[in-house]
Amino acid sequence: MPMAKGVGPERVLQIGEGRFLRGFVDWILAQLQRQGRYDGRVVVVFPRSANPAAREAWNRQQGQFSVVVCGIEAGHPVFRIDPVRVVSRTIDPHREWIAFLDTATLPTMEVLISNTTEAGLVWLDEGYVADQAPQSVAGKITAWLYRRFQAFNGAADRGMEIVPCELIDQNGTTLRTLVLRYAEAWHLPAAFRQWVTEANRFYNTLVDSIVTSWVDDGSHPELSEDALAVVREPYYRWLLEGPPTLGERWHLTRDAGLAVDFVPDLEPYRELKVRVLNGAHTAMAGLGLLMGLSTVREAVTHRTMASFIDALLRREVLPTLAAHGIAESEVTAFIETVLERFSNPYLVHRLEDIQLNADWKVYTRLWPSWQDYHNLTGHVPPLLTLAMAGQKRWLETQGTDNPFAAWPLGEAARDLLDAAVQAASDDLRTSPESAIGHTLNQTIGS
Secondary structure, eight states: OBOOOOSSOEEEEEEOOSHHHHHTHHHHHHHHHHTTSOOOEEEEEOSSOOOHHHHHHHHHTTTOEEEEEEEEETTEEEEEEEEEOOEEEEEOTTTOHHHHHHGGGOTTOOEEEEOOOTTTSOOOOOOOOTTSOOSSHHHHHHHHHHHHHHHTTTOGGGOOEEEEOOSSTTHHHHHHHHHHHHHHHTTOOHHHHHHHHHHOEEOEEEEEOOEEEOOOOSSOGGGTTOTTOEEEOSOOEEEEESOTHHHHHTTOOGGGOOOEEEESOOHHHHHHHIIIIIHHHHHHHHHHHHHTOOBHHHHHHSHHHHHHHHHIIIIIIHHHHHHTTOOHHHHHHHHHHHHHHHTOTTOOOBHHHHTTTHHHHHHHHTHHHHHHHHHHHSSOOHHHHHHHHHHHHHHHHTTOSSTTTTSOOOHHHHHHHHHHHHHHHHHHTTOHHHHHHHHHHHHHTO
16 A cells, blocks of 8 residues: 655565564664665565554554664663654555565565564465465465566576564574475475575574553653654664675665674574573563563562562573573673663563563573573473463463463473473462562572
């Protein structure tokens, strides 16, 4: 649907319309645009059928919104409002499938970005119907790439820079594997599968910044009508594994002053960020909601919860990262930075927002540390176990029975985990705060 008139060709297909992409990727593109480095505009695609109110907000604002950058940077308070004017239009592929596929025929298209949560890049056993959108994100991307392959007769110079931002291990490799799997399952030509592999570059990536909704308190009238406004902390970092081809397209040289880096091996950075920052979020969210807490800041300023998260990170997560070859001093410094970021008074980061697809977030963010700790010590980690039990209890209050049942675990690992989590869950039934305090006393005193 036509929206902002703007200038510049449509160069970026963005699958995902959420807060994070607006405050992170779209904001970065806006900075490049402001500096005159990049003229590309973004077509935003709703990965699921769009909520009418959300679609109306995008249309009413013609794809324009504000990013409020606020917090502490280099010891000084920061508050500024950055306009973002890079989005040209939105598409709901479940209602506008042909319009979605037509964007694949644009010669100017060069970058495909996605962020659809940890549950987004998964295999769904579904067939291909030419005039109907697949349910899976990877299926939509496969169909889009096939349309591009057809439109340009498999030209090698019409491949895409494909940049998934989902917080899963090897996200680019995973997406490429899914695309090739769909191509084979749908009996698409072998030449297309070869083109996917040889003409397109799938980046493994890591994104790091906290982005929340803007809560209008009347103090900034210019934001009162901005339903798409988001708040982002000053800290941000985007790491991409591979050659700097995308950086060359976007003119991401050092003098751009943006925290975007291309690295040869992403894994140490990913392990550190996912286990510490995202792990802490997921550890506090279930328990915090059971305790009646609402936001991340409330959690890290609550005496019992703050002690719990600090001890969980330093006593149970840190040793697992050291075993992966990351220096203890580096882990400690990152833990302290993260806890400071969590206490940012400007961010209203709701614990309920963290809970989207919480069962799989526990699997990707907490289970690896739990398993490594057990392998290292021969003991069950009590704090991580309590955090997982808190998630289980909260998910059960939302009507999800046996929420970890779909995890791909071996029988021995599942039996061990189930027994430990069930015992901790029983302790939470009366008073979550008392259970946390009791577990802390046992752990710190041991």
